[in-house]
Amino acid sequence: MTPRELADGDSDLSLAQWALxxxxxxxxxxxxxxxxTAEALSAGVRLGEVEKLKSSRERRIGLRVFVERSSACASxxxxxRDGLDRFIEETIALARVTARDPWSGLPPAQLHPREIxxxxxxxxxxxxxxxxxxxxxxxxxxxxxxxxxPAITNSEGAEFHxxxxxxxxxxxxxxxxxxxxxxxxLVATPIAQANGSMQRDYWYTAARRYDQLQEPEEVGLIxxxxxRRRLGARKIRxxxxxxxxxxxxxxxxxxxxxxxxxxxxxxxxxxxxxDKLGTQIAAPxxxxxxxPTIVGGLGSRPFDGEGAAAYRKALITNGExxxxxxxxxxxxxxGLASTGNAARGIGGPPSAxxxxxxxxxxxxxxxxxxxxxxxxxxVTELIGFGINLVTGDYSRGAAGFWIEGGEIAYPVxxxxxxxxxxxxxxxxxxxxxxxxxxxxxxxPSIKIAEMTIAGA
Amino acid sequence: MxxxxxxxxxxxxxxxGLSERAFEKVLDTALERRADYADIYFEWRSNESINLEDSxxxxxxxxxxxxxxVRVCAQERTxxxxxxEITVDRMRLxxxxxxxxxxxxxxxxxxxxxxxxxxxxxxxxxxxxxxxVEASKKVALLxxxxxxxxxxxxxxKNVMASVATETKIVLMATSEGKLAADVQPLCRLNVTxxxxxxxxxxxxxxxxGGRLEYDYFLDGERWREFVREAARQAIVNLxxxxxxxGEMVVVLGPGWPGILLxxxxxxxxxxxxxxxxxxxxxxxxxxxxxxxxxTVVDDGTLAHRRGSLNVDDEGTPTSRTVLIERGILRGYLxxxxxxxxxxxxxxxxxxxxSFAHMPMPRMTNTFMLAGxxxxxxxxxxxxxxxxxxxxxxxxxxxxxxxFVFSASEAYLIENGRLTRPIKGATLIGNGPEVLRRVSMVxxxxxxxxxxxxxxxxxxxxxxxxxxxTIKIDAITVGGTHA
Numbered sequence: 001m002t003p004r005e006l007a008d009g010d011s012d013l014s015l016a017q018w019a020l021x022x023x024x025x026x027x028x029x030x031x032x033x034x035x036x037t038a039e040a041l042s043a044g045v046r047l048g049e050v051e052k053l054k055s056s057r058e059r060r061i062g063l064r065v066f067v068e069r070s071s072a073c074a075s076x077x078x079x080x081r082d083g084l085d086r087f088i089e090e091t092i093a094l095a096r097v098t099a100r101d102p103w104s105g106l107p108p109a110q111l112h113p114r115e116i117x118x119x120x121x122x123x124x125x126x127x128x129x130x131x132x133x134x135x136x137x138x139x140x141x142x143x144x145x146x147x148x149x150p151a152i153t154n155s156e157g158a159e160f161h162x163x164x165x166x167x168x169x170x171x172x173x174x175x176x177x178x179x180x181x182x183x184x185x186l187v188a189t190p191i192a193q194a195n196g197s198m199q200r201d202y203w204y205t206a207a208r209r210y211d212q213l214q215e216p217e218e219v220g221l222i223x224x225x226x227x228r229r230r231l232g233a234r235k236i237r238x239x240x241x242x243x244x245x246x247x248x249x250x251x252x253x254x255x256x257x258x259x260x261x262x263x264x265x266x267x268x269x270x271x272x273x274x275d276k277l278g279t280q281i282a283a284p285x286x287x288x289x290x291x292p293t294i295v296g297g298l299g300s301r302p303f304d305g306e307g308a309a310a311y312r313k314a315l316i317t318n319g320e321x322x323x324x325x326x327x328x329x330x331x332x333x334x335g336l337a338s339t340g341n342a343a344r345g346i347g348g349p350p351s352a353x354x355x356x357x358x359x360x361x362x363x364x365x366x367x368x369x370x371x372x373x374x375x376x377x378x379v380t381e382l383i384g385f386g387i388n389l390v391t392g393d394y395s396r397g398a399a400g401f402w403i404e405g406g407e408i409a410y411p412v413x414x415x416x417x418x419x420x421x422x423x424x425x426x427x428x429x430x431x432x433x434x435x436x437x438x439x440x441x442x443x444p445s446i447k448i449a450e451m452t453i454a455g456a
Numbered sequence: 457m458x459x460x461x462x463x464x465x466x467x468x469x470x471x472x473g474l475s476e477r478a479f480e481k482v483l484d485t486a487l488e489r490r491a492d493y494a495d496i497y498f499e500w501r502s503n504e505s506i507n508l509e510d511s512x513x514x515x516x517x518x519x520x521x522x523x524x525x526v527r528v529c530a531q532e533r534t535x536x537x538x539x540x541e542i543t544v545d546r547m548r549l550x551x552x553x554x555x556x557x558x559x560x561x562x563x564x565x566x567x568x569x570x571x572x573x574x575x576x577x578x579x580x581x582x583x584x585x586x587x588x589v590e591a592s593k594k595v596a597l598l599x600x601x602x603x604x605x606x607x608x609x610x611x612x613k614n615v616m617a618s619v620a621t622e623t624k625i626v627l628m629a630t631s632e633g634k635l636a637a638d639v640q641p642l643c644r645l646n647v648t649x650x651x652x653x654x655x656x657x658x659x660x661x662x663x664x665g666g667r668l669e670y671d672y673f674l675d676g677e678r679w680r681e682f683v684r685e686a687a688r689q690a691i692v693n694l695x696x697x698x699x700x701x702g703e704m705v706v707v708l709g710p711g712w713p714g715i716l717l718x719x720x721x722x723x724x725x726x727x728x729x730x731x732x733x734x735x736x737x738x739x740x741x742x743x744x745x746x747x748x749x750x751t752v753v754d755d756g757t758l759a760h761r762r763g764s765l766n767v768d769d770e771g772t773p774t775s776r777t778v779l780i781e782r783g784i785l786r787g788y789l790x791x792x793x794x795x796x797x798x799x800x801x802x803x804x805x806x807x808x809x810s811f812a813h814m815p816m817p818r819m820t821n822t823f824m825l826a827g828x829x830x831x832x833x834x835x836x837x838x839x840x841x842x843x844x845x846x847x848x849x850x851x852x853x854x855x856x857x858x859f860v861f862s863a864s865e866a867y868l869i870e871n872g873r874l875t876r877p878i879k880g881a882t883l884i885g886n887g888p889e890v891l892r893r894v895s896m897v898x899x900x901x902x903x904x905x906x907x908x909x910x911x912x913x914x915x916x917x918x919x920x921x922x923x924x925t926i927k928i929d930a931i932t933v934g935g936t937h938a
Contacts (some may be wrong), residue, residue, distance in 0.1 A: 200855035384860035387850035397860035416934025
């Protein structure tokens with residue numbers, strides 16, 4: 001089934017229009033309707049054999065209805081007109097038992113874009129790729145991982161994913177638009193073994209266009225090297241030392257900071273960045289940017305979850321917190337303007353979130369950063385949920401490499417790194433020049449002056 | 457509506473105009489090539505969530521999900537195709553896609569005959585499904601919770617509370633002719649508060665529920681306990697000092713700290729990882745992996761628990777599986793595919809998040825049986841260490857066995873007494889080692905209040921955990937105070 005065939009017959013737009021009219025007829029004073037149509041195929045191989053093949057097709061409608069200042073959200077896959085009409089009636093009934101919230105409502109109409117930017121999010125040439133090609137990509141990546149070095153003796157396999165979706169948005173103040181997007185990803189997860197111990201690692205590539213994926217052989221090779229280099233890892237003694245986050249871990253770090261800058265956490269008093277707008281919250285070289293308009297970006301979108309125009313903004317410039325990330329509700333509540341950061345599932349209320357988020361690169365190469373560390377830790381993996389956004393307290397399970405005299409000495413594991421996000425942001429002493437987009441969040445290598453490392 | 461009034465085996469037939477003959481045709485299509493097994497999974501699920509913040513119930517949402525998936529298994533291969541459109545044509549198309557993993561067949565096989573019902577448990581028959589309780593009653597409860605939490609202490613500055621309810625109806629038809637159906641209710645009440653004082657802000661949380669009547673929250677005003685616990689935790693944490701860093705004695709309180717077992721042991725004993733030799737526990741059945749004080753089970757048959765199921769998502773009745781018996785590794789958790797390939801018995805642990813996912817071996821309710829020690833004696837035996845009363849989430853790397861879980865309420869133990877509260881810290885250990893260091897097990901086994909959600913390979917399923925008070929002689933505590 002191609003995207004074109006799905007669009008035939010009952011189009012998403014006519015379905016959305018019908019639902020909007022029904023909601024109005026049943027007493028809604030304002031309405032938003034979203035439809036999502038999606039197709040996907042994923043293929044997995046393990047030790048050279050096909051392990052799984054998964055194919056899907058989904059279509060849903062979601063709505064947010066307002067009865068004056070009361071509102072409710074809903075979504076359903078039951079798309080028969082009778083069923084949907086009943087569902088709309090139930091949703092309006094739910095809105096009527098919801099509180100009159102003085103801050104609720106659609107975004108100001110002037111926030112809707114006059115023109116929808118062309119962000120090139122869909123690869124119409126490749127669409128959802130066929131099973132043979134998907135299996136071939138996975139096979140090639142896994143083969144490369146298994147043959148990357150002799151320590152790789154086993155595998156959790158490799159998986160290729162290909163997806164297409166179309167989102168249509170319509171609201172009762174006359175804004176309506178639709179866009180399509182594709183995504184492709186490939187991941188390989190080999191297992192290395194030596195002296196009775198096992199280590200697993202992975203590497204991946206992801207893009208909106210098929211041709212922009214990293215070669216499967218390269219993905220597999222890196223995955224294999226990553227698994228092998230962890231062998232022989234030891235636990236170190238508890239200490240305080242500089243910590244270097246590699247780009248993947250750095251991306252996680254800036255995501256946590258951005259989450260604390262999102263509207264909901266702020267008005268709920270659940271963020272350590274509350275009341276910090278316009279103040280120095282990070283080292284002066286820190287520049288953190290959210291940009292939904294990157295052409296072909298994995299986090300790009302032509303408008304946000306409420307139909308507000310998308311634009312680039314710096315959250316942090318020269319270490320100063322310049323803006324929060326807001327949807328229209330949190331903006332009204334905080335007495336600010338929406339930043340076009342409303343994110344939402346088809347059936348949930350909008351809530352602010354970053355889009356393409358990145359930390360602007362610095363000047364040092366990752367090698368120079370390592371060389372600057374006399375004794376310290378390079379972190380390449382973090383696990384667990386030990387980030388408290390209310391206080392900024394940070395404590396996570398870590399693995400990586402011990403650095404001695406500016407050189408990687410040996411792999412380490414079963415340790416934690418701990419600190420506080422506000423302090424960690426101020427303690428950023430070096431930012432690498434190695435910024436590469438591999439996901440919707442990207443960071444170069446980051447060196448933090450000192451953290452507590454707990455081990456033996 | 458009571459859940460015995462919904463006939464899950466008839467629900468999909470009536471609603472979508474299907475028949476058992478149609479299932480047979482789809483399964484015959486699925487098995488046209490050389491395959492071992494095929495099944496069809498139908499799901500209809502309705503959810504409602506009602507949320508309070510800033511003293512207003514201002515966010516409500518509902519959703520209906522439905523769909524069906526066809527799976528074909530051949531040796532180690534699985535083909536799966538699903539759609540949210542439930543029609544015979546769609547199912548047949550899905551069967552044709554799913555069977556692509558199988559090789560061309562040489563000869564014919566017996567046509568499938570569907571209709572043999574599965575003997576399932578009856579663990580959560582309710583007189584009223586929580587989803588069916590009027591929204592206005594839930595709104596009133598949340599408003600009362602807001603007032604009670606703010607009245608607990610003037611330092612409570614914000615209250616967020618929610619009631620989430622779900623009804624899930626499933627039907628499975630297998631190429632072995634079995635037909636299994638179930639109605640699975642679920643409900644949960646969450647209370648989060650923010651306290652301010654002492655120049656700091658802290659959060660407190662308590663939640664719970666299960667496959668229960670909504671009235672569970674109202675009986676004896678049980679919701680007040682939720683409020684008290686959340687508020688108490690936030691206020692305690694206002695006084696928290698930096699947590700220590702390094703290896704030390706840790707006493708885990710009863711109940712939710714059982715997340716230790718889930719991360720350290722449970723995932724590593726799931727059949728898929730072990731079949732592939734990818735788990736730190738692979739090939740170790742019969743070995744001593746824990747102190748003789750430890751017996752750990754996974755039990756999907758506990759009435760009304762969040763992690764319980766009458767049948768798993770492959771139509772196998774759930775069971776009680778002994779994972780570790782007096783320290784010896786006894787068993788793995790299995791789904792059909794891995795049980796067949798490992799030639800081991802089914803345990804009823806084949807679970808999936810929804811029709812959009814393939815089943816995998818997953819935990820249900822995982823807990824350690826009670827020992828003999830009095831909890832006070834356990835604390836009294838510690839000169840210097842920490843006592844962890846509650847936790848946030850955890851995670852494990854099943855291959856090297858390293859796991860973490862993060863304390864959300866913990867105290868220093870000094871000279872056998874709890875002294876000061878400490879800030880949240882992550883604990884890190886090694887699955888095959890940590891239970892060997894258990895030197896005392898309390899007589900106070902508790903199951904958690906019903907808030908667990910386990911994520912694996914992108915799929916979330918409700919689970920339960922449980923633990924008596926235990927003492928671990930050494931584990932690394934990830935505080936900031938080195």
